[in-house]
Amino acid sequence: MGKTAIILGATGLTGGILLKKLMKDSSYTKIKLFSRSSVKIEDDKIEEYLIDVLQLEKYNKDFTAEEVFCCIGTTAAKTKDSSKYKQIDYGIPVAAAKLAKENSIDTFVVMSSMGADATSSVFYSKTKGEMERDVLHQKIKNTYILRPSLIGGNRNEFRLGENIGKGFMSFINPFMKGGLAKYKMIHPEKIASGMQKLARNNKNQSIFSSDEIVQIANSTI
Incomplete structure (x- = not known):
């Protein structure tokens, strides 16, 4: 019998790409989606739960699977209230x-961010670091935290600052090698592929930098 996966954030850029990958993956027979809005995709594998994800704990009886992929994330520009952001x-x-x-x-794969640090004085980095710390505290057997750098690709929403950053990074990406490789802009397809492959092949490592995500995505494992 095939596996069941849970995706949180399937309506987002990376989560949407991951969903399409798992739909094509014959090892999965069911994909449960927990979100506020529908992905608007008809597929026999998809089982949608349209809920208030801020009250996820109310749906513990439905939250069953072999793997969880968490692609949740917002921005300071989109969510200006710091308490809501957290x-x-x-x-x-x-x-x-x-x-x-x-x-x-047994398997929990979550997107974080480069620079995540629970002791940071920067709110964004501190929030991501605290998330990582408390996810790891659950001691789930296979926990994988991905720390991508600036994410490329085309979003449905316009983000001026991010678009300027992407333009700049596209120019300098070819020159970022060696120790600078982890700062290179990363395409969401690489993140989704990395998540899929990590869930398939157990690793001793828990946290992966952006360049390591690309290596895993490009591997044949």
């Missing part, structure tokens, strides 16, 4: 990890 970027992944532990789900 509810999303910290609260949802940690609540998902707690449910995964409670329901004996």
Whole structure:
């Protein structure tokens, strides 16, 4: 019998790409999506739960699978209220990890960000670092945290600052080698592919930098 996967954030850029990859992957027979809005895709594998994801713990009976992929994330520009921001970027992944532990789900793959540090004085980096810390605290057997740098690709929403950054990074990316490789802009397809491959092949490592994500995505494992 095939596996069941849970995706949080399937309506986003990376989560949407991951969903399409898992739909094509014959090892999965069911993909549960927990989100506020529908992905609007008809497929026999997809089982949607349209809920308030800030109250994920209320759906513990439905939160069953072999693997969880958490692609949740917002921005300071989109969510200006810092408490709301933390509810999303910290609260949802940690609540998902707690449910995964409670329901004996052995694999948890979550997107974080380069520079995540629970001791940082920068709110964004601190929030991501605290999320990582408390996800790891659940001691789920296979926990993988991905720390991508600036994410490329085309979003449905316009982000001026991000678009300027992407333009600049596209120019300098070819020159970023060696120790600078982890700062290169990364395409969301690489992140999604890395998540898929990590879930398939157990690794001893828990946290992966942007350049390591690309290596895994490009590997044949």
